[in-house]
Amino acid sequence: xxxxxxxxxxxxxxxxxxxxxxxxxxxxxxxxxxxLDKKWRENLKKINNLRRERNKIAVEIGKxxxxxxxxxELMEKSKQIVAEIEKLEEQIEEFKQKIDFYLWRLPNIxxxxxxxxxxxxxxxxxxxWGKARVWKGHLESFLDQSQGKMEYEILEWRPKIxxxxxxxxxxxxxxxxxxxxxxxxxxxxxxxxILDLALLRFALDKLIDKGFIPVIPPYxxxxxxxxxxxxxxxxxxxxxxxxxxxxxxxxxxxxxLAGLHANEIIDGKDLPxxxxxISPCFRKEAGTAGKDTKGIFxxxxxxxxxxxxxxxxxxxxxxxxxxxxNAEELFQELGLPYRVVNICTGDLGYVAAKKYDIETWxxxxxxxxxxxxxxxxxxxxxxxxxIRFRDKTHEKPKFVHTLNSTAIATSRAIVAIxxxxxxxxxxxxxxxxxxxxxxxxxxxxxxxxxxxCWNQERI
RNA sequence: GCCGCGGUAGCCUAGCCUGGUAGGGCGCCGGCCUGCUAAGCCGGUGGGCGUUGUCCCACAGGGGUUCAAAUCCCCUCCGCGGCGCCA
Numbered sequence: 140x141x142x143x144x145x146x147x148x149x150x151x152x153x154x155x156x157x158x159x160x161x162x163x164x165x166x167x168x169x170x171x172x173x174x175l176d177k178k179w180r181e182n183l184k185k186i187n188n189l190r191r192e193r194n195k196i197a198v199e200i201g202k203x204x205x206x207x208x209x210x211x212e213l214m215e216k217s218k219q220i221v222a223e224i225e226k227l228e229e230q231i232e233e234f235k236q237k238i239d240f241y242l243w244r245l246p247n248i249x250x251x252x253x254x255x256x257x258x259x260x261x262x263x264x265x266x267x268w269g270k271a272r273v274w275k276g277h278l279e280s281f282l283d284q285s286q287g288k289m290e291y292e293i294l295e296w297r298p299k300i301x302x303x304x305x306x307x308x309x310x311x312x313x314x315x316x317x318x319x320x321x322x323x324x325x326x327x328x329x330x331x332x333i334l335d336l337a338l339l340r341f342a343l344d345k346l347i348d349k350g351f352i353p354v355i356p357p358y359x360x361x362x363x364x365x366x367x368x369x370x371x372x373x374x375x376x377x378x379x380x381x382x383x384x385x386x387x388x389x390x391x392x393x394x395x396l397a398g399l400h401a402n403e404i405i406d407g408k409d410l411p412x413x414x415x416x417i418s419p420c421f422r423k424e425a426g427t428a429g430k431d432t433k434g435i436f437x438x439x440x441x442x443x444x445x446x447x448x449x450x451x452x453x454x455x456x457x458x459x460x461x462x463x464x465n466a467e468e469l470f471q472e473l474g475l476p477y478r479v480v481n482i483c484t485g486d487l488g489y490v491a492a493k494k495y496d497i498e499t500w501x502x503x504x505x506x507x508x509x510x511x512x513x514x515x516x517x518x519x520x521x522x523x524x525x526i527r528f529r530d531k532t533h534e535k536p537k538f539v540h541t542l543n544s545t546a547i548a549t550s551r552a553i554v555a556i557x558x559x560x561x562x563x564x565x566x567x568x569x570x571x572x573x574x575x576x577x578x579x580x581x582x583x584x585x586x587x588x589x590x591x592c593w594n595q596e597r598i
Numbered sequence: 599g600c601c602g603c604g605g606u607a608g609c610c611u612a613g614c615c616u617g618g619u620a621g622g623g624c625g626c627c628g629g630c631c632u633g634c635u636a637a638g639c640c641g642g643u644g645g646g647c648g649u650u651g652u653c654c655c656a657c658a659g660g661g662g663u664u665c666a667a668a669u670c671c672c673c674u675c676c677g678c679g680g681c682g683c684c685a
Contacts, residue, residue, distance in 0.1 A: 184654095186654080187648080187655085188653085190655085201619095201665090202618085210665080214665050406608080532608050534643085536644095
């Protein structure tokens with residue numbers, strides 16, 4: 140949410156950013172807000188004066204009653220004033236609600252480095268890391284996607300997409316999941332269960348080393364928390380609601396972690412607060428019909444370790460870079476080749492002022508796909524959730540900045556591992572950093588093993 | 599789920615019965631005093647801005663009664679205690 144004062148005092152800053160975002164139809168909202176705000180303040184002035192009158196009279200009545208003097212005419216006058224106040228209060232409430240309606244639906248102000256673009260095709264790659272394994276049939280497309288700035292090795296044989304690998308490895312049962320729960324659900328099985336847990340623990344340990352507090356948050360939150368962290372569109376498109384209760388299944392640990400300090404004033408010396416949330420994530424994926432319908436890339440539930448930071452405003456951009464770096468380190472240690480993209484205005488969403496995605500190369504699909512999303516939400520969430528800080532108790536509290544970034548989302552990391560680390564015979568090599576968590580170094584095709592984690596080199 | 603007791607500023611608390619517009623303490627900021635520090639004393643320390651006021655709002659949230667509500671009534675939320683149920 141934006142500060143009404145920003146709109147009041149610098150409406151052109153807000154207008155220019157709406158233009159940058161291509162939200163032209165919302166420009167008239169600014170004019171309406173300014174108009175309503177003016178009326179609201181005029182009305183408030185009148186109400187305040189009337190209230191002062193009423194208060195004076197009420198005190199006078201009290202005095203006179205004690206003295207045994209008549210109060211009838213004062214009572215009459217007071218009643219008149221109260222009736223007038225009530226009339227004005229109705230109006231002011233209407234103005235306030237309209238102002239709030241707009242305020243709660245305006246996007247965050249973007250950082251100056253956010254590129255202008257219509258959709259995800261105009262995100263700007265800013266960094267490439269690692270050596271990609273590229274099937275010769277994908278080479279031309281790869282060179283285009285990597286802008287020739289990335290190392291690669293040519294494969295003569297064609298790596299399989301993760302959907303096929305799941306079948307070969309006996310790693311998931313998607314058909315039965317569809318029977319039981321519907322499409323985009325899965326029974327994850329055998330070694331992939333261990334791999335899922337290993338990835339989580341790997342990410343968590345890394346973040347604990349960096350001073351993050353590990354947290355298992357509530358998996359359901361109240362509506363005011365969701366309203367605080369996200370846009371109203373998300374209620375339709377991504378968030379599951381529990382019937383008959385004011386509870387929503389979290390689409391990410393970001394949400395309960397943002398709610399953690401709602402309505403609090405944080406002691407400045409405790410900032411930055413670093414949290415590593417670990418949770419399942421539930422997403423409706425409405426409006427994505429036809430996209431990634433097979434496999435576990437885009438699913439209704441998955442596990443994720445999430446970085447969440449409450450930072451001082453003047454330090455938040457530094458933290459944004461650090462969160463990205465933490466996520467990059469994880470993928471570097473896994474040995475997964477990736478690029479970082481700076482998300483353009485058309486793909487940014489309303490909450491973040493700036494967002495980076497990490498996209499790993501998917502050798503089977505021949506595309507870079509999103510595995511990490513790293514956002515600085517500045518004070519947009521903090522204002523909605525009323526999260527403030529101050530250094531000295533006599534100071535006026537200021538809003539904190541909130542940041543969040545994926546560390547590892549297991550479903551997507553597993554897809555990347557299956558596509559990039561498969562051998563021609565169907566074996567999948569496990570990254571060395573995970574061995575101590577998995578207890579095995581590779582996953583064999585189902586016909587070459589007798590059961591989960593059998594016939595493999597144990598550590 | 600039932601019963602009881604609570605929720606007042608960053609923290610602790612008075613006021614509630616009996617309605618008259620929130621008082622004290624800690625902490626913090628400034629000043630006075632003083633070789634220095636501490637103590638002590640004085641002032642400030644929730645939100646609003648339109649006129650910075652002898653102003654308005656604010657006592658978990660919402661509604662009601664009243665000229666007037668922290669106070670009385672109703673609903674919701676949260677916390678604590680007891681009972682019940684339970685992995």
